[in-house]
Amino acid sequence: MSLIKVGIIGTGFSAKSHIEALRRLSGVEVVAISGSALEKAKRMAEQFSIPNFYGSVDELIEDSEVDVVHNCTPNYLHYTVNKKVLEKGKHLLSEKPLAMTSEESRELVELAKSKHVVAGVCFNYRHYPLVAQAKELIDKGEYGPVHLVHGTYLQDWLLYDTDYNWRLDAKRNGKSRAIADIGSHWCDTVQYVLNKKIVEVFADLKTVHPVRKKPIGEVETFQSRGQEAFEEIQIDSEDCGSVIVHFEDGTHGAFVVSQVNAGRKNYLTFEIAAKQGTLYWNQEEPNKLWIGRRDGGNMELMRDPSLLSPVAAALAHYPGGHQEGWPDGLKNLFIDFYTAVKTYPNVSASSFATIEDGHRIMQLIEAIVKSNEEKRWVKVETGQEVLR
Incomplete structure (x- = not known):
């Protein structure tokens, strides 16, 4: 083609x-x-x-x-x-x-x-160079086995009760909001980096504004406007929350999501603690990977193709010091996806999230919602999982 x-x-x-x-x-x-x-x-x-x-x-x-x-x-x-x-x-x-x-x-x-x-x-978010670098360091056991993972995905675009758009309508967005919309990104990214699935969750979610003022007319995602005409709308989905997770190999983790944290615009972070070092990455500062060590100096690995592994360097399209970010990660996703389309059915290894990965995330979201409702640990349903 x-x-x-x-x-x-x-x-x-x-x-x-x-x-x-x-x-x-x-x-x-x-x-x-x-x-x-x-x-x-x-x-x-x-x-x-x-x-x-x-x-x-x-x-x-x-x-x-x-x-x-x-x-x-x-x-x-x-x-x-x-x-x-x-x-x-x-x-x-x-x-x-x-x-x-x-x-x-x-x-x-x-x-x-x-x-x-x-x-x-x-x-x-799988498709940033330093996320790929972190994955490779974990895959190769560069810092030993992982024992703890934690992180965040924080935003502020729904901070006020006057903030409203279609994502607050459960009929259009689904039963879950903050978890489904941004928590799903955190889960996918971390599962990808660790190459391990989350199998059990304990969630505590909160609706900060049970009633919001919906403007008359449509408002796009991440947009707001002052408007006097509004109607009060009951909100059933979560504005924020925290989730404890267990991975399939016994690794423990936790993450916090929020769409009501003032000053946080698109603050996705993960920190992976392993036996001999810690890896930390922040999507709002995507061109560096912090590496923490106990018996030596901490360091920051910069997004410079000459310093990265071949796999990670392939995702960096400009020399070091030329900043790349969100639009470039999306471009990398599309490059990977369309390479698969061009070579189909002889598709080699790809890194984009497959439809099977999307299905697994749906099962994970449902487990988190159920855990919050029943206030207990819930295993991620795999009985109906489709195997590749």
Whole structure:
């Protein structure tokens, strides 16, 4: 396949970031976009010079030119759209979560297998150079066995009771919010770095604003505006919380999520404590990996291709001192995904989160919600897990 033609479903923050990242890839072209309204799709098509635009999902999926579909719709549409894409036999990259329940995500995994397509989920934090470097150091046992992992994913865009957008509507976003939206990223990233699954959880979640003031009109994710006209809305999903986790090899861990921490914008961190050293990484300062040692000086490994392993260096596209960040991690995800599409069915080892990984995260989210509701340890359900 010399030129891969892509269709984008959605017109919000995710869709825009996908389009911009895809434009940095060779051999890939965005040829179509669809929105919840034809006018929205038309505006985006004109903004990004996309030749075809549609007012419905079905029209885009039926477009014979489109080889791959990116699903950038609100959460409640993910399952339905993903199912239609897979049934049509097109390659799929879905924003997370893969579906609203693990029953739905399991069905999607089986469907993708039967249709013999490449299908992945957009967990982009795997694809930073120093995350890859941390993974390699752990894989090689450079600092010995891991005994403790902890971290955070903190934001502040929902700090006030006047902050509102569709993610606060359980019917559109799902039963969980902070865990599903950002905690899932932390879990995926850390499981990837350790190459170990979380198998048991104990969660304590909190809704800071049980009632919020919803503005009259739609507000995009991460956007806010002063507005006098509003209606009071009951909120059932969590604003923040903490989760203790056990990994399959007995490693212990814990993480804190929040969308109500003033001053924290996109503060994803992890710290991995091993026998002979500690690795710490912060997404807001992504170009350095802190390495702590007891019997020697601590150090910071910088994102410089000449200093990294070959695998990590391949994700760094500029020399040391030329800062790379969130858009570059997304670009790296797409490079990996489209390498798989181009070489399918002879796909070599890939690092992007597969549809099976997305299904496993759905099971993990459900276990965390159940743990919070029942105030006890809950094992992550694997009885219905789809094996590769």
